[in-house]
Amino acid sequence: MSKRAATKPAQHEGAVGPRQPCPCGSGKRYKACHGKAGGSADVIVTRPFEGLAAECELVALREFVPSAIAKLPMRDGSEITLATVLPMAAAALHRNDGVRFVGLQVQTHSGDISRDLACAIEWVEEAETGQSLSVVGPETTEAGSVPTRLQDLIDPDVALDVELHADFGWWLPEDVDPTGEVALSLERANAAIMPTDRLKGVTSAYWVDAGEKAHVRWVRPEPEEQLLAAMARLSARGELALGEESRYAGSFRAHGLLVPVWDLDRELHAREWDEPAVALGQRIDEALASLEDEPLTSSERRARDGLRGRQVTIR
Structure with a gap:
């Protein structure tokens, strides 16, 4: 489990406190809804990226941009690359060359995409090279902790510098040829791309x-x-x-x-x-x-x- 999960960051402007209303709109306090251990999977946070300068870009990358990456403006200065889609639709990937990715177009666990993305970030920061996370699940959240959200991890005032790609060749390091399931996933993903430009x-x-x-x-x-x-x-x-x-x-x-x-x-x-x-x-x-x-x-x-x-x- 991430060290960040054990030591919570200081409260910042725009963050949700445990006693504040949950951003999902349920009317409950955050600590009794999405802020409790295990979350509240049946309640949808309708605006998960609210308060971030990157909100609009995050929505676009999540919903309809096929192949793109962007460096996340992490508060602690770590290097995390946000991706629209990863091989086999993984939630996170620590590539063999050390580059760490988290995916946006993935299955969700909690109903709060911001929370799930934060869980994937915390997982990949502790993962060994070559490991991938297929889906964010209960095991990625430390029991008894107040779950982290994306708003806790990135600078809310920094926009994303989106890098579009015509295919998914960036999945692999340079001079590496895909094989097996990765090759098949890459072929299928490339075939589904519609030409897109910003x-x-x-x-x-x-x-x-x-x-x-x-x-x-x-x-x-x-x-x-x-x-x-x-x-x-x-x-x-x-x-x-x-x-x-x-x-x-x-x-x-x-x-x-x-x-x-x-x-x-x-x-x-x-x-x-x-x-x-x-x-x-x-x-x-x-x-x-x-x-x-x-x-x-x-x-x-x-x-x-x-x-x-x-x-x-x-x-």
Whole structure:
């Protein structure tokens, strides 16, 4: 078990204290809910990365970015690499060359992804080279301890520097050829990748070529009702599209945040959507600011109702 689990870090701004309400929204104190030994697996923390500057990127990497890595800004200065997917969908891997990975797109144990990710980090910091953790389970949490969350381990004010990859070749050290189950897993994972790129000039917006169409999925940090109102204002003005050859398709909820989606002409390269995305981001910011003094008009409220009708939820 990690030494960090035995000696808890000092309470920091934004951390959840044992007597504070649990972030899952259950109404219980944290120590009586997700903060107790074994957790509360039947209660979902709807916004597990709240309070982190990297929240939007974490949601994107967890939900729809196929192959990417990023160095986690660890408070203690240790080197941990966050990965979207690891071989055989492992939760953590201490590679033979000493590089330590934790995976985001994995099975969850508790219903609090932040807690599970912290457990994987603590496991991999103590693991020997060559070891992997298939799934976070009760055995990775020390009995009687207050479980650690990701917010306890990383600098909350530092954003992620995401490195996208066209395949999963980064799974292996250089000059190492895959064999056996790893080779088969690598082949299958590469075959499932859809071409993906990160738009420049904005944060947490990703272009993906899905075959018949291309899309932009943009994880937004604003409260849902505020964002919907701002987008409704733009929609009523005919300003919600990214530009010509695009249309607003709808949105989905993922881990407490709204993710608007636009359909695009797939013949256009991802870089051709950078400037339109920056311009749209500015329009959204202006619309958000205008809501303070200008309530929605009747046509804008109808537009908001239409936007609500095109939503789904992804945990």
